[in-house]
Amino acid sequence: MTIGQRWSTASFWLLVVLAVLFSTLTCSNGFIGPRTMLNHLSGSSSKYLTDTQLWFNQTLDHFSPYDHRQFSQRYYEFVDYFRSPDGPIFLKICGESSCNGIPNDYISVLAKKFGAAVVSLEHRYYGKSSPLDSLTTENLRYLSSKQALFDLAVFRQYYQESLNLKLNRSNVQNRWFVFGVSYSGALSAWFRLKFPHLTCGSLASSAVVLAVYNFTEFDQQIGVSAGPECKAALQETNQLVEQKLATNGEAVKRMFDAVELEIDGDFLYFLADAAVTAFQYGNPDKLCIPLVEAKKNGENLVEVYANYVKEYFGGNVKTYNQKDLKNTTRSEDSSARLWWFQVCTEVAYFQVAPANDSIRSSKVNTRYHLDLCKNVFGDGIYPDVVATNTYYGGTKIAGSKIVFSNGSQDPWRHASKQTSSPDMPSYLISCHNCGHGTDMRGCPQSPLNPEGDARNCSSPDAVQKVRQQIVENIDLWLSQCEPTVGRRSA
Numbered sequence: 001m002t003i004g005q006r007w008s009t010a011s012f013w014l015l016v017v018l019a020v021l022f023s024t025l026t027c028s029n030g031f032i033g034p035r036t037m038l039n040h041l042s043g044s045s046s047k048y049l050t051d052t053q054l055w056f057n058q059t060l061d062h063f064s065p066y067d068h069r070q071f072s073q074r075y076y077e078f079v080d081y082f083r084s085p086d087g088p089i090f091l092k093i094c095g096e097s098s099c100n101g102i103p104n105d106y107i108s109v110l111a112k113k114f115g116a117a118v119v120s121l122e123h124r125y126y127g128k129s130s131p132l133d134s135l136t137t138e139n140l141r142y143l144s145s146k147q148a149l150f151d152l153a154v155f156r157q158y159y160q161e162s163l164n165l166k167l168n169r170s171n172v173q174n175r176w177f178v179f180g181v182s183y184s185g186a187l188s189a190w191f192r193l194k195f196p197h198l199t200c201g202s203l204a205s206s207a208v209v210l211a212v213y214n215f216t217e218f219d220q221q222i223g224v225s226a227g228p229e230c231k232a233a234l235q236e237t238n239q240l241v242e243q244k245l246a247t248n249g250e251a252v253k254r255m256f257d258a259v260e261l262e263i264d265g266d267f268l269y270f271l272a273d274a275a276v277t278a279f280q281y282g283n284p285d286k287l288c289i290p291l292v293e294a295k296k297n298g299e300n301l302v303e304v305y306a307n308y309v310k311e312y313f314g315g316n317v318k319t320y321n322q323k324d325l326k327n328t329t330r331s332e333d334s335s336a337r338l339w340w341f342q343v344c345t346e347v348a349y350f351q352v353a354p355a356n357d358s359i360r361s362s363k364v365n366t367r368y369h370l371d372l373c374k375n376v377f378g379d380g381i382y383p384d385v386v387a388t389n390t391y392y393g394g395t396k397i398a399g400s401k402i403v404f405s406n407g408s409q410d411p412w413r414h415a416s417k418q419t420s421s422p423d424m425p426s427y428l429i430s431c432h433n434c435g436h437g438t439d440m441r442g443c444p445q446s447p448l449n450p451e452g453d454a455r456n457c458s459s460p461d462a463v464q465k466v467r468q469q470i471v472e473n474i475d476l477w478l479s480q481c482e483p484t485v486g487r488r489s490a
Contacts, residue, residue: 047450048101049078049108049118056158058124060131061142062150071131074122075155076102083115085167088175088478091156091199092120093191095184096339098127098332105452106440106467107179114474116177117163121155123148123184125338135328137377140341146391148187152178153195175481177474181205181437182412189417190392193399200481201401203470206437208415210394211347211385214366216354217414219272223359225279225409230288233295234275234359237305241271242361244302255306258317265368270320271305272351272360274313279409282433282444282457286312312448325376337376344373348383349415399424401477403470407434425473427466431459439466 058073076099081087092107099122111118122129125143132139156176164172176199180188185207192202223231244252245264253259253267261267278287287308294304318324319336327337343349350369353362373381393399395417404426406413413428420426433443434457443457454463 047104048076049080049104050076051101052076053128056155058129058131058151059154062147062154069131071124071129073124073129073151073155074099074127075159076120077159078102078111078118081112081115082117085169085172086174087115087117088177088200089159089163090114090116090118091152091176091178092118093152093178093180093184093187094120094122094126095180095182095187096123096126096342097335099123099129100127106442106454110471110474113471114478119155119159121152124151126335127332130330130334133330135330135334135337137341137381139328140338140377143338143341145187145190145342145346145388149191149194152187152191153198156195156198175200175478177478178202179205179440180207181440183208185416185437186392189397189399189402189404192402193392193397196400201403201474201477202399203403203405203440203474204417205405205440206407206410206412206416207404208347208349208412209392209397209417210415211349211383211388212415213348213350213383213385214352215349215415216352218276218349218351218411219354219358219360221409221411221414222276222279223357225284225411226288226359229292229295230284231359233288233291233301236295237291237301238271238359238361240302241268241305242363252302255302256309257314258320260317261321263322265363265372266320266322268361269364269368270317271309272364273316273320274305274309275359276351276411277313277448280411280436281446281448282407282409282435282438282442282452283312283448284409284433286448322372322375325372340372340376341381344377344381344383346383346385346388348385350383395419397424401473403427403473405429405439405466405470407431407436407438409434410436410438412436425469427469429457429462429466431457431462433458434462438463439470 053074053076055072055074057070060069060071061067090107090111092102099120102118102120107118124131124147131142160173163174164170178188178191178199185204186209188202189204189207189209192199226234241252249264250259253261258267258270261270275287278284290304290308291301294301325337325340350366352365353360397417400423402424404417404424406416406418406428408428408430417426418428429438435443435445438457442452442454445452454460457463
């Protein structure tokens with residue numbers, strides 16, 4: 001269904017009437033800006049501004065002049081705040097998971113402030129946007145950041161033309177601004193880099209723009225974020241787990257409800273990520289307080305850590321099992337296999353243990369990652385990080401009008417651009433629980449607490465300060481990027 005079909009004059013005014021009626025009945029006074037909030041006249045989930053899915057036909061291979069195959073790609077639109085006809089359009093990029101709607105986070109505040117429509121495109125292969133029925137290694141050859149960027153460019157043109165058709169005009173370009181967090185934050189920066197004529201600017205939140213082969217800084221940041229006492233407790237817990245693995249591996253895995261992880265490296269990676277989650281998503285106290293107290297009181301650290309893992313990280317075991325990662329059946333739960341393919345071919349981010357003073361097990365090393373890539377995808381699969389960084393520039397990205405932002409406790413920030421350069425400001429939000437994408441999501445965040453809110457950050461003023469700087473950059477860059485004036489269609 002096209003925008004023109006959905007937005008006839010009658011239906012548009014009906015939407016306006018319903019919006020006024022709704023606001024009158026509920027006494028709603030706008031939006032606060034956490035990740036999950038009251039849904040606004042669309043869909044059934046408070047997590048999203050909208051979860052009504054739309055579709056358009058996307059090119060399968062943007063780099064072949066001979067392959068003209070297409071596939072159906074899912075997208076969403078939220079137009080309640082759109083200042084027709086010349087309001088900006090915010091493109092919220094979906095990343096490495098199923099995209100089930102437009103998240104009701106800080107972008108709702110920004111959309112309302114700037115009178116913007118918000119659209120969001122699901123990443124190829126993820127969720128319901130898979131071009132092929134089977135996820136064999138051969139069939140994954142069209143899965144890459146480069147193809148995804150062209151997807152965004154094609155979609156941007158499609159949506160603009162559809163909007164022009166709805167508004168009975170031609171040759172008009174609204175002002176576009178692109179948003180993304182984490183991998184999609186990198187895509188946001190890269191989109192502005194590769195297609196500067198298609199966007200007035202980009203927000204690259206916690207954007208992992210640097211492909212890293214051996215990402216030892218990741219583990220080192222966990223130690224810094226944890227602090228001396230919690231770091232020591234985590235290190236001792238890891239040592240105890242490794243000792244138990246050597247004597248009775250099944251028993252210790254059973255403590256963590258992870259018996260299915262037959263490869264010890266998978267199990268140890270799972271345990272490392274469980275700790276990472278606390279700092280990455282703004283919940284350090286959920287992990288550190290009980291663990292430090294247990295160490296002081298001489299309690300069983302492995303049991304305390306197992307309780308934390310089962311309560312806050314349980315249910316994720318399957319995504320660490322290489323047997324499951326080898327499953328080529330397409331489903332909305334295939335995200336882990338798909339992302340590992342991108343890791344094993346483009347960006348690596350191998351979260352290996354540093355040579356000294358590591359928190360995670362030393363068995364989570366380069367060899368473990370390379371063996372996983374080979375076991376899951378076959379021979380010849382290898383992350384060419386040199387090519388990736390050569391293509392995009394890494395932290396030396398030669399772009400313009402890109403805002404970079406990071407949370408102080410987030411280990412991923414060491415793959416982001418943390419220093420400002422002309423026309424590319426970089427901001428660090430510093431607080432005890434400021435993690436991944438704090439500017440957009442607040443604290444704490446999913447999966448430990450989906451009710452992310454900036455008011456729950458230990459220093460909400462720090463979040464607000466960076467948000468204000470982001471607003472000022474968006475305002476400036478939109479003002480420097482006036483919409484293209486066209487003509488009414490005959």
